[in-house]
Amino acid sequence: MTISAHNKDNFSSIREVIFLFVKMYNWMKEVIMVRELIGQCETCGKNIYCENGFFDGVHEDGSSLCNSCAEELKEK
């Protein structure tokens, strides 16, 4: 076995490990992700979640709006 071939082998195994890490990371993200139902959008009735501490919507005048409705409201 030449040195270059040996290095190539190492490289491909490192790539495999990184690939596995990415796969595991994506899987863990799905499992660990904290998704808490906060309420429903006042306009379209879509469920609004709090994901990892991020509120997936907008509070306005005591009512909750989803991001897409809040954006539409802003544009008007």
Ligand SMILES: [Zn+2]
């Ligand atoms: Zn909405």
